[in-house]
Amino acid sequence: MTVTITRDGTDLHIAGDLSLRTVPGLDRPPSGGVRRILLNGITRLDTAGAWFVLSLGPDGAETTIQGATPAQTALIAAVRRSLSSPPEVAVRRPLRTMVATLGHTTWDLGREGMGLISALGRFVAELARLTLSPRRLRATSLVHHMQSAGLDAVPIVTLMAFLIGVVVAFQGSAQLEQFGAEIFVVDLIAISVLRELGILLTAIIVAGRSASAFTAAIGTMKMREEVDALRALGLDPETVLIAPRILALILTLPVLGILADIAGLAGGAAMAWLDLGITPMAFAARVADGTGPWHLAVGLIKAPVFALIIGLVGCRNGMRVGGDAESLGRLTSASVVTAIFLVIVADAVFSVFFALVGI
Amino acid sequence: MTDVPIIRVRGLTTRFGDHVVHDGLDLEVARGEILGVVGGSGTGKSVLLRQIIGLLDPAAGRIEVLGQPVTGTTPQSFRKLRRRWGVMFQGGALFSSLTVRENVEIPLREQTDLPQALRETLAAIKVRMVGLPQDAMGKHPAQLSGGMRKRAGFARAIALDPEIVFLDEPTAGLDPIGAAALDTLIGQLRDALGLTVFLVTHDLDTLHAICDRVAVLAERKVLAVGTIAELRALPHPWVHDYFSGPRGRAAAGER
Missing domain, CATH: 3.30.750.24 (STAS domain)
Structure with missing residues (x-):
């Protein structure tokens, strides 16, 4: 050698x-x-x-x-x-690269926003077509997605909400006990869970479960040319793939939200009973007494909007997947991040709006 | 071609559940030859290839490559053995996050400790050797046509100057001109690099153009091995239909 x-x-x-x-x-x-x-x-x-x-x-x-x-x-x-000539080494210009990156990022962000808005437009148009001829709706597909995105999420959503109720009760009681105002723990729990926490955390969990699942499923179909096959057969992916998924989320997220509210109140009640000795009967009476129906409504009004955001982001990113495995992974993770971010932005906008109208 | 076989398969049995794919299959490949493996769909051609390169374990039987066992060996010695062959999968199986040059560089980077400059030079030579243009080196697999992807996969398979290359349907899905060019390329590189080629194919033109011998897989074993002329003389109906059917005659007639 x-x-x-x-x-x-x-x-x-x-x-x-x-x-x-x-x-x-x-x-x-x-x-x-x-x-x-x-x-x-x-x-x-x-x-x-x-x-x-x-x-x-x-x-x-x-x-x-x-x-x-x-x-x-x-x-x-x-x-x-x-033998080939060695490749030319690109001259490094750090400042120029930075400016170019900034420009690209801004441009991409703008296009991202435009893309989401056009996806929303297409969904609304599809919804209008479905209203005119309801038979276009893929009922089997809708029910399937309601099960996988909604029913299957019930255990994790209720468990999460129950624990959030426990945490809020525990933290609240520690503070309010100092003023002898323990009974207000009930109001704290009811208002925070019903208005904000229940639906927001449900939406975040659903975004993590379903936005990624939508992107991965539609993206894989895109990669294997199944989406092209649908189009070639005269089927609109908008009707067959996207509408059932988004509709399923819009229908199930409010229900998940109500379940989360109930579980959150139950968790709060359990902790209030253990920690402060407020009996469940007293807890229920106080909730019925001190919390108006608007608190519940404020939470639930947000649910369909959050569902729309999650569904749109997930489906649109799925349709953006290219021919390679890399883009599938990147867009799946982008779906979750974007969906959660936009849900929180929407929640902030809702807060300002409800504060302005005074409910 | 007369010395010890470079690949020796003895009594190979493969089962998927109740479905028996191979039953007592024997096959030998001589050093320096191009062996084509043909057979109907589901006769286990690709399965056989995967077993020889150690991706699948057979239910029974013995496989030796370069005089060393593939089955029932230690991971260390198998790793050493694996360096001595290259594999090209059906679609090229390039890593989609890497450029063509980086794909070809991977075996060099993982299996040797060459300095980066030399690695890049050698990878570039291999990319050019399989007939890809200079500007293909920096491209990602998604930007390439099917034929270019196969060529890049071939370049990755020969990156380490292996003694054997395994090719799974190298010309499937290519236009006739591209397929013929790839055939020629395989033949040329066999001569230049002294390769032994194990080739699974459906392409009758490939068989005629470059294969020294052809193995026919049928009835769960290797039914016959020989030159095409020898196989055409066999009375077996499937072999007869394959080589003397309209397509078989057309492929033979041109030469």
């Missing part, structure tokens, strides 16, 4: 195993004035070795390679044909 290179006048003798294993460790002999490279002693030659031999040829001058077997000559010829 050693290579010997000896210089003899204008001849260069190379002997030994000239291959991937030995070439990296070889020192390049001075090749000025070399006229012939003799390979009689080569025991093994691979692409790396052939490249090494060729790279010994001094610039301009004719160097002949002799002593190779026919197979080695063929290999050297093949490598010689395949």
